Amino acid sequence: MRRIVSSPMLRRGLAAIALLIVSVFLIDMLSDYRQSQVSSVAYLAIAAGGLSVLIGLNGQLSLGHGAFMAIGAYTVAKMLQDGKEAPMLVLLVAAVIVTALVGAIVAVAAARLQGPYVAGATLALAVAVPALAVHFRDALGGEPGLRVSSPDVPTSIDDALFFLTGTETGTSQWLATVSVACLVVTFLLLRNLSQSRVGRQWRAVRDDPVAAQLAGINLGRSRIVCFIVSAACAGLAGGLMAMVTRVAAPSGFTLILSLTLLMAVVLGGLGTLTGALIGAALLTLLPTYVTNAGSSLGLSDLQSAELAPLVLGLTTIAVVLLAPAGLVGSIAPALRRLRTPSTDTSVTTTITRGEQS
């Protein structure tokens, strides 16, 4: 036991398994609607996590992650077309691989560009991919998109879950459980990567490319790998999204999606996974609360619906100007300072970098 607890990676693994088991039970207790909300938070958090790592740890600003989500979604949709069935694992792995391949192509181009140019190129990507779905109407369903039939719960899983929880497993429960499982696994992987040598190289490339190169790090390769990992996360998220929303259509992957994903990541805290989770939760839950608040203030339904992005945008601006490290990046060091009153130079670095140990 002592050996397990002393190794960070094993500790994380253990925590992950614990979280997974707890989640299965928690999800089972929720209503259908809440379960679909859990799925939504989960897959958005996966995409946000990947984006947070890319921007926060590696310094590449991608505005086109909506496009990668689209690729993942359409992959799953195509595989489930016309009543075809496939095991869940196969679907998700396919979404990840296809998106990673496209991500690799984009990454190679992006690695040679700087700051605003990467932003602009990925912006163009975010607009181009949905338009392609419209153009290739026969294969990709055009504007209406492709219908995705919700996959049935595999009998083995149904039996296993029944054994654990004593209740039947509906589709939304199955999807919520799968989404949360993917989230736990993804975050575990991202965490391990970011704490490893690879992650340290990413940070070095971000902070001082010249020094990194002098230290022998291949800038291009480092950036490309990070980009691909990030894109793969978005692809996984998109695949899950297709199954939860039961449709893969261009209008589901607008520029606004890419931008709000970015906002969420910034708000939570660039480079942190907790921040990504908070951001995803905000994106899913904030609209309902803000819309209700708007209605009680006398705004029409349509106006209230727009309050959510307004609040999100304003908060992001405030965060960028006042607390660039985001919620997690600003609160965590503050909490740490409260706990350890002795001055520590590492605290200062943590504040500006927005990292967690």
Next chain:
Amino acid sequence: MSRNHLRAALAASTAAVVLAGCGAGGRDASSGGDSEGGDTTGVTDTTISVGTHQPLTGVAAPGYSEINTGMKAYFDYVNEAGGIHGRKLELTVKDDGYNPTNTSKVVDELVLKDNVFAILGGLGTPTHTAVVDFLNKEEVPDLFVSSGAQLWGNDPEARPWTFGWQPDYEIEGKIMGQWIKENKPNAKVGLFLQGDELGGDGEKGLRQYVDDQIVERVEYASGNTDIGPQISKLKASGADLVVGFNTPSYTALSQLTSMKLGYDPTWIYTNVGSDPKLAGELLSTFSKGKVKGGGALDGAMTTEYIPGVGEESPWVDLWEKVWKEQGGKGELTNYRVYGMSQAYLFASALQASGKDLTRERIVDVIEKDAKNWPGPNLAPFRYSADSHLGISGMRMAEIKGLKTTPLTDVLVTDIGDAEITKDETDVAAVAPPKDGLPDVEVLK
């Protein structure tokens, strides 16, 4: 991760369990559950809750966003008179912006969170396609979809809970096609189609009659408002008669773009896109009054299957009365009439279902009896065990100013290669009950 963090993670999980216990609702308490006869979700002793998804924003909003105000007005009219079998009607309208991803989301809310009894008049072909399977899986009555795709009624075995309402685009295409063949046999026909079933089904119907006359077909993607290339292509092909299966915004855009390119064919627009008042409003702003609001679509043709504003009809008189008493801002428009007509049919179905209202019952009643009920439809419904498709026919009409004048009798047909015949049932002559409330008998 440090030891502290591991402990923290486990503590957090425990906290999450507690929190979830507070927030979770368990299995839906308000789902109503099954009574001995069937599913009474959304029905109480005093209320029936109904949901719909509509494009209140976005490119399809002009015109279509008014439909739900008509539905609501008629519901209020019924509620004012005491409701149906003592139950008042509640309508929840959710905006999907004509965006299938949103439709999926809001229908989830309506069915899983708001626990509505039925979905009424879900609007849009691409949008409703995204949710039709879900609604059938969840066994929610999906009544009178506001779209002419065949998906809503051509396979009652696969989709027993879904019913269409308006004539589908294929029979509209057929009736238009026959009219063109008989009246304009030498015309060079061009097709202006929305890139989905709206365009596709219309084309299928048209080609059954005028395939040899069609010289060009173009498609547009809803949301992309630059249709210059498409209109150029039509012009270059020499088409002098263009049939448009498109939404109202694109009627205005096609007129405007044609004007820009100096192209002046005869236009025939599908009923769902042909409101002259709306097109006129959009066009007169574009051209700063050069194209006057009234005359925007003069000379263009369309089809009609319910009487419209300005026509001599006891139904239109009823709608004017309902709108005056219960309507909100603005005047009665054909889109509001559309919504009222759907609401009237729904109220008739509730009436015929009797006091023991369940989801299964209302579907059964519509399938067996709806074609016998009086309604504003000019041709009978096709509802039966073999088809859940709606109104079986229409007549051609010409647009002049803000009104239409009929060009033919009411013609009926069906999808596939069914023939077109004159309607002999004279459904069009039936008037509404004096008080405007359905008084059909409860089905045994």
Next chain:
Amino acid sequence: MQLINTLLGGFSVGMIYAAFALALVLIWQSTRIVNFAQAPMAMITTFIALKVIESGASYWIGFTVALVAGLVLGALVERLVIRYVDHDNHINPVILTLGLFIVLHALAAIVFGSSFRSFPAAFDLTGIKVGGETLALTPFSIFTILVVVAVMAALRLLFMKTDLGLTMRATAFNREVASVLGVKVNRALTLGWALAALVGSLSGLLIAGGGLVHPAYMDGVVVYGFVAAVLGGLDSPAGAVVGGLVMGIVLALVSGYLGSGLVPLAALIVLVVVLLVRPGGLFSTTKERTV
């Protein structure tokens, strides 16, 4: 004939992209920020114009109001928001302008509504007839071309021949040195943003004329305008104009002959090719970093 019409259409739209790209370049030159929020800023001023016109005023009054609103909006954004961002981190300013993008979008939807409204055109929208054929060139497109050219000429005059222009160029070239030499740097920056927003508003009005407007109608222009600016070189106003025209024509050709769904992809390909072959843009004068 279709080719000529396509090229003509592309030329008119290209001028609008040129104007938008010019706005981006102006801001880049003065503050080294890419203003992704330029599109919704232009959209808002166009909506203000629409409100003015709908309440009875003439098109030209609405036009002028939009331009003035642009000036004011640009100045306000610089003064209240941009000035306080941390410039050293190259990511923060981008996120800032993107946050503005979302905020302005949502504000427009709340204040003006999300429905698609038609926007009038100042001049006739019927194509000009030449020898019996109708060209895809309307009096309105001619107006568009002339106005953009006039604005560019006016800006060039401002920058090259006036003291104010000199001040702004100095600030853009080296802020610290200019400040030391007594230039009122802050005022120059505000003015730079105000002028850029004015040009942006103009492009918004021209795109809207004779078409449908709604809160997202300018979003495509952000991408195409940005590619146009990069194509010509973010440091070069002349490059912005050339870039805009090239984009307009190329995209019109793609739309007409290959399909409108491929247009954004074409823009992406153009962008990537230019950035990989000539990272500074066609007219660049600065050397790119070789790390």
